[in-house]
Amino acid sequence: MSEIYRLATLEDAEELLDVTLRAYEPIRQLGIRFPAATANIELVQDNITNNDCYVLEKDGSIIATVTVAALEEVKEVTDLPFIWWFAVDPAYKGKGFGTKLLSWVEKNIIRDTLKAPAVTLATAERHPWLVPMYERKGYERFYEVDKEGEKIVFMRKILNPDLFSKYNQEKTDGSRPSHGLHA
Template sequence: MGDRFRRATLDDADELLGVILRAYEPIRRLGIKFPAATADLAMIRDNIASHECCVLEKDGAIVATVTVSETPEPLKEITDLPFIMKFAVEPAYKGQGHGARLLTWVEESVVRDTWKAPAVTLGTALRHPWLVPMYERRGYERIYEVETEDDGTMVLMRKHLLTPQTTPRAAGRTDAERWRESG
């Protein structure tokens, strides 16, 4: 059967819930209160129905998932670029490149090529031992930090998806302004 990238459907909700809860176990142990760490079936169904929830299937089983959405309301004062969330890889498949392949597919095929956005954002906890460095290796840069009571410093990160060679820069306008104008 091989590997297949696709948008999740409501029929995937039970399987996705299992993948997410297993993948977020280390985050729960760290005491970080990411919403996905304590997901339930209603949250997963709403995520599929309301956002662009994507999966990577390997031989018919979901091995990774990531969602892209409009920027959540509390962050709209900082950015209006698309926002990556609920990124999870089935623990038995971690370290094999499946998550990286799915994230690249979402960044390029969904955010850049379909949504025509010049960049994408995501948020994570600075105290998480491997997420910030992992995203930085993938080309994400820190653009905003805020202290929270529960999780310490939360970091908003951005990755540019268009190079100067692939999009003309209009003087005085940001990537987000050009993206809003094109929509």
């Protein structure tokens, strides 16, 4: 029962597409138009190539994924690292594997490698369980926007309180620290 946390490769694209589409089935049923909900192989390959797509592999199979993305469309809202495409294979839903992967990425990648004070994400307000789920994981709302008739909630989780306080002070002073993804 080995568990491996790693970056996805292009060889993982088909398996990632399968896991993602099965995980996002309830979102499609709700009519929420997240890119991952209707992904195709090209979109998955693009996500792997242009972002940091992490997977949790159990016994040789991908069971969860989350991406730390550099998305132009969120830069006017936040310069902090942004996560998206969080998905867990429905066969493993409710067993803590998604939480394990998300926590690993938050601590090992965003806090310790990127040295970012916090992480951000966005989700649809009308989704029945995502906002409360992220709140239970320590995320808080910090911004809302209407996008094509869909209320989108931006959420943030502080990973390093001292660094976050300094980050906020620098933003207040007018300087913009670089705590996003690095090329």
